[in-house]
Amino acid sequence: MNKKLQKPKGTRDLIGKTYEQRKAFLTFAENRAEMYGFSGIETPIFEHTEVFMKGVGEETDIVSKEMYRFKTAGGDDLTLRPEGTASVMRSYIENGMISDTQPKRFYYDGFYFRHEKPQKGRYRQFTQFGVEVMGAKNPAYDALVIQLGYDILKKGIPHIIVEINELGTQEEREAYLAVLRSYYEEHKEKLPKEDRERSITNPLRVLDSKDEQTKEVNEHAPKLEDYFSEESKRYFNEVIRMLDTLSIPYRINPRLVRGIDYYEHTVFEYKLDDGETDIAFGGGGRYDGLAEILGYHESVPSIGMAIGVERAIEWSGNDAYSKEEKEKVYICAEEESLFPIMLSILQENTKHDVTFYPEFSIRKAKKHFERAEKLGFSKLLLVKSEDELELRNLETRESNTLTRDGYRDFLKS
Numbered sequence: 001m002n003k004k005l006q007k008p009k010g011t012r013d014l015i016g017k018t019y020e021q022r023k024a025f026l027t028f029a030e031n032r033a034e035m036y037g038f039s040g041i042e043t044p045i046f047e048h049t050e051v052f053m054k055g056v057g058e059e060t061d062i063v064s065k066e067m068y069r070f071k072t073a074g075g076d077d078l079t080l081r082p083e084g085t086a087s088v089m090r091s092y093i094e095n096g097m098i099s100d101t102q103p104k105r106f107y108y109d110g111f112y113f114r115h116e117k118p119q120k121g122r123y124r125q126f127t128q129f130g131v132e133v134m135g136a137k138n139p140a141y142d143a144l145v146i147q148l149g150y151d152i153l154k155k156g157i158p159h160i161i162v163e164i165n166e167l168g169t170q171e172e173r174e175a176y177l178a179v180l181r182s183y184y185e186e187h188k189e190k191l192p193k194e195d196r197e198r199s200i201t202n203p204l205r206v207l208d209s210k211d212e213q214t215k216e217v218n219e220h221a222p223k224l225e226d227y228f229s230e231e232s233k234r235y236f237n238e239v240i241r242m243l244d245t246l247s248i249p250y251r252i253n254p255r256l257v258r259g260i261d262y263y264e265h266t267v268f269e270y271k272l273d274d275g276e277t278d279i280a281f282g283g284g285g286r287y288d289g290l291a292e293i294l295g296y297h298e299s300v301p302s303i304g305m306a307i308g309v310e311r312a313i314e315w316s317g318n319d320a321y322s323k324e325e326k327e328k329v330y331i332c333a334e335e336e337s338l339f340p341i342m343l344s345i346l347q348e349n350t351k352h353d354v355t356f357y358p359e360f361s362i363r364k365a366k367k368h369f370e371r372a373e374k375l376g377f378s379k380l381l382l383v384k385s386e387d388e389l390e391l392r393n394l395e396t397r398e399s400n401t402l403t404r405d406g407y408r409d410f411l412k413s
């Protein structure tokens with residue numbers, strides 16, 4: 001095939017079942033979020049690059065390697081959103097939401113873009129479902145957000161578990177990072193090149209390295225928790241206490257740092273409970289400093305999470321989120337003059353839990369029966385005249401003749 005007619009690497013066409021599965025997941029997740037007191041927000045698919053550079057952090061993989069960044073003819077420097085939190089915070093600040101009743105609770109979903117190496121569960125255009133609570137610092141909100149993500153994922157993936165960690169405040173972390181950097185400096189000859197570079201730019205990521213030699217160095221690395229204030233320890237214990245009350249399974253992972261710079265205090269990811277499969281179905285955390293990082297004059301304490309929708313669907317046996325199938329009826333006629341009657345039947349039925357598949361080709365009834373069977377329908381409605389319809393059950397091959405007024409009851413039977 002002509003290469004130009006292929007979709008770009010790491011993207012997908014959603015057709016039929018894959019389209020339906022995504023839609024069903026998002027409907028389920030949106031309903032859940034509304035049940036938990038969240039309301040929807042939609043921000044643009046692209047933002048000024050600065051929003052992500054500052055918000056996500058210049059040294060992160062997302063900003064340094066994965067952004068779809070472009071310049072417009074007018075000279076604007078824009079980027080397709082690689083994540084949702086920085087955009088929602090930009091919107092919160094720009095729209096003066098700080099003067100509303102706090103906290104604001106948002107959910108959002110849509111396509112996000114990261115130039116990553118594609119593989120199962122990793123795409124360059126992917127879907128996130130996310131929530132943010134902005135303008136409150138209370139461990140109960142951390143627990144609420146964690147619980148909502150768990151609740152949504154558990155429907156499809158029963159063995160889901162929360163991995164959680166405490167990062168302390170920005171100041172506590174900075175004190176720790178200074179010590180960690182000098183520790184890596186002392187052991188730099190044992191680190192592979194990439195980790196050596198990261199130990200200067202982003203030493204927390206080195207703690208999470210998969211490299212065997214780095215893992216050895218990490219065994220004796222200074223520990224973040226030794227730099228926590230009593231307040232930070234108390235906050236984390238409160239979050240954990242709530243997860244215990246809610247019977248949400250969790251694992252405290254002191255190595256969990258996440259790949260975005262705006263986090264402090266609580267960070268978490270949704271994983272499988274087998275302790276082996278290293279895939280995050282979603283993740284999030286507290287980002288009390290993000291508003292100031294973006295240039296706002298005060299801090300907006302906030303917590304949120306986002307789920308990778310394709311991953312959740314692919315690991316959930318695919319149909320876990322699908323709704324009950326509606327009854328689909330093939331509707332047809334033998335003559336063109338009856339097509340308007342078909343259309344008016346469709347129009348009258350918008351309130352019913354039945355969907356019609358109108359077939360505007362002129363064929364004999366028998367040919368329509370064959371075609372409808374081939375397309376997988378179980379019911380067929382043949383319009384014979386203005387007031388005469390034939391309802392055929394294609395599985396039992398029974399037919400009933402009925403009037404326009406009488407057909408609805410038959411459809412439900």
Ligand code: HAM
Pocket residue numbers: 082083084085114116121122123124126127128130131132259260280281282283284285286287303304305306307308309310311
């Ligand atoms: P994140 O961990 O970068 O966090 O992304 C959230 C989830 O999106 C991941 O756990 C993963 O399931 C999914 N994901 C990420 N990249 C890809 C990809 N290339 N293909 C498929 N799925 C992917 C955030 O984005 C934060 N904004 C979450 C958050 C909200 N933190 C606070 N509030």
